[in-house]
Amino acid sequence: MNDTTTTAATAAIEADPRVPIIHITRDFAATPAQLFRAHTDPELFARWVGPDGMTTTLDRWDARTGGSWRYVAARDDLEFGFHGCFHEVRPDRIVQTFTWEGEPDAVALETLTFEDLGDGRTRLHAQSLCDSFEGRDAFLHSGMEVGVDQGYAKLDTLLAAGQIAGTAAGAEA
Amino acid sequence: MNDTTTTAATAAIEADPRVPIIHITRDFAATPAQLFRAHTDPELFARWVGPDGMTTTLDRWDARTGGSWRYVAARDDLEFGFHGCFHEVRPDRIVQTFTWEGEPDAVALETLTFEDLGDGRTRLHAQSLCDSFEGRDAFLHSGMEVGVDQGYAKLDTLLAAGQIAGTAAGAEA
Numbered sequence: 001m002n003d004t005t006t007t008a009a010t011a012a013i014e015a016d017p018r019v020p021i022i023h024i025t026r027d028f029a030a031t032p033a034q035l036f037r038a039h040t041d042p043e044l045f046a047r048w049v050g051p052d053g054m055t056t057t058l059d060r061w062d063a064r065t066g067g068s069w070r071y072v073a074a075r076d077d078l079e080f081g082f083h084g085c086f087h088e089v090r091p092d093r094i095v096q097t098f099t100w101e102g103e104p105d106a107v108a109l110e111t112l113t114f115e116d117l118g119d120g121r122t123r124l125h126a127q128s129l130c131d132s133f134e135g136r137d138a139f140l141h142s143g144m145e146v147g148v149d150q151g152y153a154k155l156d157t158l159l160a161a162g163q164i165a166g167t168a169a170g171a172e173a
Numbered sequence: 174m175n176d177t178t179t180t181a182a183t184a185a186i187e188a189d190p191r192v193p194i195i196h197i198t199r200d201f202a203a204t205p206a207q208l209f210r211a212h213t214d215p216e217l218f219a220r221w222v223g224p225d226g227m228t229t230t231l232d233r234w235d236a237r238t239g240g241s242w243r244y245v246a247a248r249d250d251l252e253f254g255f256h257g258c259f260h261e262v263r264p265d266r267i268v269q270t271f272t273w274e275g276e277p278d279a280v281a282l283e284t285l286t287f288e289d290l291g292d293g294r295t296r297l298h299a300q301s302l303c304d305s306f307e308g309r310d311a312f313l314h315s316g317m318e319v320g321v322d323q324g325y326a327k328l329d330t331l332l333a334a335g336q337i338a339g340t341a342a343g344a345e346a
Contacts, residue, residue, distance in 0.1 A: 019305060020192055060239070066258055068239030085239055085258035087270040087280055095280050097260040097270065107260055107268050109282040109302070129282065129304045132192060 011148050013140070020136035024126040026152050030159045032114035032122050034166030036091050038155055039063075039112060044164060046071070048154040051147040064089050069096070084110075098128070106135055184321050186313070193309035197299040199325050203332050205287035205295050207339030209264050211328055212236075212285060217337060219244070221327040224320040237262050242269070257283075271301070279308055 011026040028035060038044050040063035046056045050073050060070040063086060070083035084097035084107075094112040108128045115123040130136040158164055184199040201208060211217050213236035219229045223246050232243040236259060243256035257270035257280075267285040281301045288296040303309040331337055 021304060066233065066241030066243075066256075068258065070239075083239075085241065085260050085270070087258050087272070093278075095270070097258070097268070097282070099260070105266075107282065107284070109270065109280065109304070111280070111304075127304070129302065131194060131282070131284075131300070131302050 009152075011145070011152055013145050013148065015136065015140055020130040020133045022128040022130075022136060022140060024124070024128075024148060026124045026126075027117065028122050028124060028152075028156065028159060029120060030122050030164065031120055031166045032092060032116050034159065034164045035114045035122050035124060036094075037166060038158070038164055039094055040089060044158065047163075048158055049073075049151050051150045052154075062086070063094075106130070108139070182325075184318070184325055186318050186321065188309065188313055193303040193306045195301040195303075195309060195313060197297070197301075197321060199297045199299075200290065201295050201297060201325075201329065201332060202293060203295050203337065204293055204339045205265060205289050207332065207337045208287045208295050208297060209267075210339060211331070211337055212267060213262060217331065220336075221331055222246075222324050224323045225327075235259070236267075279303070281312070 009027055011024050014023045016023060042058045042061040046058050049056050054073045054075045056071050056073050058071045060068060062068055065088050068085040073080045081101035083099055087095040092114055096110050098108045098110050108130050111127045113125045117123055182200060184197050187196045215231045215234040219231050222229050227246045227248045230245050232245060234242050238261050241258040246253045254274035256272055260268040265287055269283050271281045271283050281303050284300045286298045290296055
């Protein structure tokens with residue numbers, strides 16, 4: 001393993017000024033194929049998603065176009081359920097819906113794209129579209145950046161440990 | 174059948190000024206249960222959706238939370254494919270994604286709610302959320318109102334002819 005500080009980035013999380021969208025941008029020492037696998041393989045996904053100290057259990061996971069998903073994140077006596085459906089799953093793009101079951105009528109439409117930067121690096125673009133600025137801003141102020149940053153740091157660790165197979169030309173793992 | 178002019182309404186189609194949403198509002202001589210059935214039963218849905226003169230063939234239809242759908246609308250040599258997934262299907266609310274396959278990366282998040290007005294009448298609220306004002310306005314200017322109005326008129330006819338079963342207390346059919 002090389003210097004891990006090169007992957008200890010924080011995600012850029014931005015509120016779009018025109019539309020109720022959250023934009024997240026994060027670079028990884030990974031190929032697009034590895035990031036795709038990290039977001040679709042149920043065992044891998046459960047190992048990195050969410051903040052430190054939470055255990056994620058996948059209740060339903062069918063990561064293909066027209067499939068659906070549900071998982072529960074737990075710590076001590078706390079449980080948080082999330083669910084949605086996969087509108088499209090293809091190697092460079094995943095479009096899915098997202099609901100936190102604590103607010104069951106709030107639905108976000110999420111679009112992930114994997115931009116190949118070359119040399120085994122990929123930029124993840126994640127867009128969450130809400131139906132109001134109030135809902136978008138409540139999500140932004142919920143502390144979601146902690147889960148985003150800690151989750152992606154776990155994903156960095158899995159990548160650096162060679163736990164995510166892929167056509168990793170140029171990757172250091 | 175009673176005077177059909179009472180149901181020959183046109184839908185109110187409005188562009189939201191703040192967010193890239195299209196709001197459609199339309200009253201029907203139907204109960205919420207009948208409107209729910211009209212939007213989830215595959216044989217009924219194919220009989221009314223879309224403009225006059227198009228034939229709708231359902232390719233995939235699993236109208237339940239986490240299910241998915243695809244249909245093809247055809248006239249002469251023209252074919253238009255549409256697909257999406259059902260985020261949530263419950264008696265008063267359907268949330269689903271929507272893509273016209275001619276523009277495969279454009280995805281709308283649609284929310285339908287059925288507001289019981291009493292006396293066997295129900296107000297349909299349909300909201301389509303896009304990720305840009307440009308995309309929303311292109312959809313609005315695509316001639317979609319013709320399909321919306323002609324489709325709902327066909328649904329009126331099915332309701333008036335007693336083709337859609339329901340707990341239709343107060344309905345005239």
